[in-house]
Every structure is written in structure tokens, then in C-alpha cells.
Amino acid sequence: MTFHPLLTLFGRLEMVEVYDIYDRPVLFTCRNDADTRYLVVLVEENAADDVWMYAEVSPTRLNRIRTGIIDLHTAFTQTETYSIWRIRMPHDPTAPVQWDIKPCHLLPLSEVPLPGEFITIPVHTAPALVDDLDRRAAQARRDFARFGFDFNTTLATEAPVKPLGLIFASIQDIVHSLASMLNTQFKGIVPQEIPREHQLVFEAAGAGSFEVQIASYAMGDLFGQSDVGRALDELMTVIEIRDDEDALQERLAILKANVTAKYLIFLRHLRDYVAYTHILWVSPSGTRRDVSLNNPLVGDIIRIIEKSDQSSDETFDIEGILIGANLDSKTFVIKTTLDNKKTLDYSGKVSESGMKALTYAQLSSHYRATIKKTSTFHPITGKIEELKELIALTRMD
Amino acid sequence: MTWPACYPQFCPPEESVPTNGGVYRLLYTETPQPIDFKSHRERDPLKPFPVPECQVCGLSVYSELEGAIAMRNRIPALREKKIGFGVLEEPHGMMLKTRGKHPSHHTWWCPIECEPWTFFTHHTEG
Numbered sequence: 001m002t003f004h005p006l007l008t009l010f011g012r013l014e015m016v017e018v019y020d021i022y023d024r025p026v027l028f029t030c031r032n033d034a035d036t037r038y039l040v041v042l043v044e045e046n047a048a049d050d051v052w053m054y055a056e057v058s059p060t061r062l063n064r065i066r067t068g069i070i071d072l073h074t075a076f077t078q079t080e081t082y083s084i085w086r087i088r089m090p091h092d093p094t095a096p097v098q099w100d101i102k103p104c105h106l107l108p109l110s111e112v113p114l115p116g117e118f119i120t121i122p123v124h125t126a127p128a129l130v131d132d133l134d135r136r137a138a139q140a141r142r143d144f145a146r147f148g149f150d151f152n153t154t155l156a157t158e159a160p161v162k163p164l165g166l167i168f169a170s171i172q173d174i175v176h177s178l179a180s181m182l183n184t185q186f187k188g189i190v191p192q193e194i195p196r197e198h199q200l201v202f203e204a205a206g207a208g209s210f211e212v213q214i215a216s217y218a219m220g221d222l223f224g225q226s227d228v229g230r231a232l233d234e235l236m237t238v239i240e241i242r243d244d245e246d247a248l249q250e251r252l253a254i255l256k257a258n259v260t261a262k263y264l265i266f267l268r269h270l271r272d273y274v275a276y277t278h279i280l281w282v283s284p285s286g287t288r289r290d291v292s293l294n295n296p297l298v299g300d301i302i303r304i305i306e307k308s309d310q311s312s313d314e315t316f317d318i319e320g321i322l323i324g325a326n327l328d329s330k331t332f333v334i335k336t337t338l339d340n341k342k343t344l345d346y347s348g349k350v351s352e353s354g355m356k357a358l359t360y361a362q363l364s365s366h367y368r369a370t371i372k373k374t375s376t377f378h379p380i381t382g383k384i385e386e387l388k389e390l391i392a393l394t395r396m397d
Numbered sequence: 398m399t400w401p402a403c404y405p406q407f408c409p410p411e412e413s414v415p416t417n418g419g420v421y422r423l424l425y426t427e428t429p430q431p432i433d434f435k436s437h438r439e440r441d442p443l444k445p446f447p448v449p450e451c452q453v454c455g456l457s458v459y460s461e462l463e464g465a466i467a468m469r470n471r472i473p474a475l476r477e478k479k480i481g482f483g484v485l486e487e488p489h490g491m492m493l494k495t496r497g498k499h500p501s502h503h504t505w506w507c508p509i510e511c512e513p514w515t516f517f518t519h520h521t522e523g
Binding site for chain 2: 018020021022023024025026027041042043044045050051053072091093110111112113114116117
């Protein structure tokens with residue numbers, strides 16, 4: 001639609017959405033070919049011309065205005081550019097258009113919508129989730145977590161499918177990594193298969209910001225403790241550190257490279273797709289924690305992690321069958337059997353102290369091995385390089 | 398009924414109904430004038446509008462006072478307008494509930510022979 005042949009200030013404008021009509025559209029949004037959007041309202045009308053007010057709006061803010069989170073008064077008096085355009089358009093299409101730019105905080109009340117007036121686009125998604133998590137967590141003896149997202153490009157009550165999937169996959173991964181590491185039986189490697197005790201399930205979705213509620217698949221013990229609960233508790237602690245560089249480096253050094261890698265993936269998805277995130281966790285024992293992250297803060301945390309040195313060592317014992325040993329190349333392979341009957345091979349170099357025992361070792365025999373694992377996290381690629389070294393070997397049979 | 402020359406074909410729309418009931422409309426002054434009941438198409442014959450042409454040929458009215466008040470609150474250009482009230486009957490044209498913020502918003506298609514400024518009055522706000 002052509003607004004006025006001589007209005008070229010914003011380029012070619014196209015009407016996007018009309019919110020109010022009084023004989024004609026009087027409140028609407030439009031955009032130009034550069035996809036810059038404007039919220040527009042009629043300020044004056046008289047015999048010779050009309051005066052319109054244009055406020056430039058980002059997609060995120062426009063969503064919040066459209067869905068009634070920000071009222072119209074605020075939309076025009078607190079613009080993201082701190083200013084509005086005032087356009088005087090003559091009814092005569094050949095007469096010149098006049099415009100000027102004004103600081104939005106100086107607008108008189110007579111020239112803006114009154115406070116308390118909202119646009120409310122009808123939505124077709126679920127109603128807001130009821131806050132009864134404490135009761136539900138206690139009754140079900142499961143951990144519940146509610147994630148609220150303001151996605152960059154959609155209505156506040158909707159979410160793009162792929163980013164949502166990526167974010168929740170990364171949440172499951174980080175919970176699994178944390179739950180594995182916090183387990184006293186941890187053998188230094190986070191298994192690829194996620195056990196039931198670490199699994200999260202989708203529980204409900206709701207409106208407001210876009211909200212998703214998840215829960216632990218498995219129940220907690222009699223005290224309301226669970227692997228997922230411990231993992232979520234730790235995740236909240238890490239997030240609450242926010243961009244305190246020293247504290248974050250110290251915490252991630254304790255949690256090691258695998259968790260750091262998963263946390264970074266989670267943050268990157270938030271940075272790429274979400275303007276604002278709120279997380280609420282409730283445990284069966286009544287622990288309740290919540291945190292929030294905005295996009296700039298997520299970017300700061302990512303920068304801290306990306307420039308950090310994430311190389312860590314850990315030493316642990318395993319038991320298994322020696323299935324490979326090469327004295328020339330100083331390498332070994334030990335096959336272990338996991339609780340679920342699946343097998344896991346540990347392989348790598350042999351240290352000087354390990355070589356003595358390996359020299360007299362017998363293949364296919366059962367051994368206890370002391371392994372030193374060095375994990376190096378490469379923040380740019382998000383990959384973890386792990387090197388294992390056999391330190392000691394003791395025959396068991 | 399004789400419709401203004403600017404009305405497109407099939408306007409008023411088939412789903413519209415004969416006017417019936419009290420409605421509120423915004424007025425320039427306390428005394429209703431012909432200009433208060435001129436559609437934007439009649440005022441601006443050439444300008445394109447991004448809504449159906451038939452709707453631009455009609456007049457916005459509200460079946461509830463709150464609707465008219467809300468529109469004044471939201472749109473600065475309408476803030477100083479007065480509120481007029483008139484009781485519409487069958488000879489006064491056709492109307493249809495149309496899109497608007499307030500659920501009482503209707504579009505009214507007014508035939509040439511109807512002179513609404515003669516039976517609309519200024520609604521005194523208490």
C-alpha cells in the first residue's frame with residue numbers, strides 16, 4: 001500500500017497489521033524493504049492534512065506490544081530509539097510531506113495514547129501455566145522445571161520449533177553431564193546413553209512468555225533427592241554466577257570440560273534465538289530456585305568461557321579385561337562392562353609407571369587400571385579432546 | 398436506498414443487516430454536522446487504504462459508549478472529539494459488526510437520503 005507518493009523518508013512502506021480502525025486504519029504497523037518496522041498512530045487530522053507518529057520497533061518489542069505486555073503509551077513514550085518521527089501528510093498527494101524527529105520523553109499527553117491502553121492480539125495457544133509446582137513436585141516426588149522464553153522472532157506466546165528443540169536437547173545434555181559428574185560412582189566418562197535417572201520429560205506448555213514445563217522422568221528418593229535434582233541445583237548455581245569471570249572460571253574448572261562444553265552449547269542457543277530466559281526449578285523436598293538471563297548477559301558469559309583455558313585432569317580406577325597392549329607404541333585397550341551390561345573400551349597411551357606393569361601383563365585377563373584423563377575443551381568449536389593415560393595396572397584374577 | 402456513488406459493487410456487504418439500535422459516533426463539535434458523517438472515501442476519493450474498499454466507504458460507530466471512549470483514549474487525533482448518540486432505524490442504512498479493538502465496533506453504511514446530523518445529539522459525559 002502506498003502511504004503517500006512523497007513520503008520517502010523510510011523507503012517503500014508496506015502495511016503489516018492494523019490494530020484500530022476508525023473509518024480508516026488509525027493504529028497499525030508497517031515495514032520498509034529493509035524490514036525495519038514502525039508502530040504508527042494518527043495524532044492529528046484536519047481539513048488539509050493528517051499528522052502521524054512513527055515509532056521504530058524491534059521484532060521483540062513489537063511482539064510484547066502486540067500481546068499486551070507493553071501498553072501503547074509506553075510503546076510511544078519509551079521507544080528503543082529514544083525518539084519518534086512526526087509526519088505531516090497533506091491530503092493533496094502532490095503537496096510536500098513534512099517530518100521532524102522528537103525525543104519521545106518530551107511528548108505531551110495529548111499526542112500519545114493514554115496509559116493503560118493495550119493491543120491484545122487474540123492468541124490460540126495454551127493459557128498461562130498455573131504456579132502449583134511446589135505441590136506437584138511434592139506429590140509426584142519429582143523435580144519440575146519451568147522455562148520461559150522470549151523468542152526473537154515470534155509472538156510471545158509461540159515458539160519456533162527448531163530453536164526450541166535445540167535448546168531443550170542442550171538442557172537434557174547438560175543435566176545428564178552434571179548428573180553423571182555429581183554421581184559418586186563417576187568413572188570419568190559421561191556415557192552417551194542417558195539413563196532413566198537423568199532423563200527429562202515434557203510436561204506442559206503455556207502462554208505468557210512462551211513457557212515449557214519439564215520434569216524428571218524418575219522419582220526422587222525418600223528425601224526428595226534425585227540425580228536430576230542435583231544436576232538442576234548445580235545448573236542454577238552456575239547460571240547465578242552470571243558473568244562474574246573469576247567465580248565462573250573456578251566453578252567450571254571444578255565441573256570439568258564436558259560440563260563446560262554442554263553449558264556453552266546451551267548458552268549459544270539462547271544467544272542465537274532468545275531475548276530473555278527465565279528458569280524456575282522446584283524439587284520434591286521443597287527447594288525452589290529461579291534465575292533469569294537476558295541476551296546481552298548470555299553473550300558476556302559466552303565470551304568469558306570462550307577465552308578460558310579449559311584443560312583438566314582427573315584420575316580414576318576402572319576394572320576390565322585387557323584386550324590390547326602394544327609395547328612399541330606404548331598403547332593399551334581395556335574393555336569394561338557397565339551396569340546395563342553394555343561394554344565400554346578405554347584406550348590410550350601408557351605412562352612410564354604403567355609400562356612396567358604392562359610389560360608383564362596378559363591379554364584377556366582381568367585387571368584394575370588407574371587411568372589419568374586429560375580433557376581439553378576447545379571453546380570455539382565446542383569440542384572436547386580427551387586423552388587417556390594408563391598409570392597403573394593390577395591383576396584381579 | 399440510494400448509496401453514495403463511491404460505493405463499490407456489492408457494498409454494503411451481503412452479511413450486513415438493517416440498522417437498528419442506539420449507536421455512538423465521534424463528532425468534531427457538540428453540534429453534529431454533515432462532516433461528522435462523511436466516510437473517508439467521500440473525503441478522499443483517490444487515496445488507497447489497506448482495508449476492504451467497502452469498509453472505507455462506511456462509518457465507524459459503537460453500540461456501547463465504552464467503545465467510543467476507548468477509541469479516544471487510544472488515538473490522539475480523536476482525543477478532543479465529542480461523543481454523539483443516535484438511534485438508528487431500518488431506513489437509516491445497513492450495518493455490520495467489524496474488526497475493532499472494542500467488541501461494540503460496527504461499520505455503518507449510510508444512504509444518501511439519510512441525514513444523520515439531524516437526529517444525532519451530543520452525548521453529555523458525566
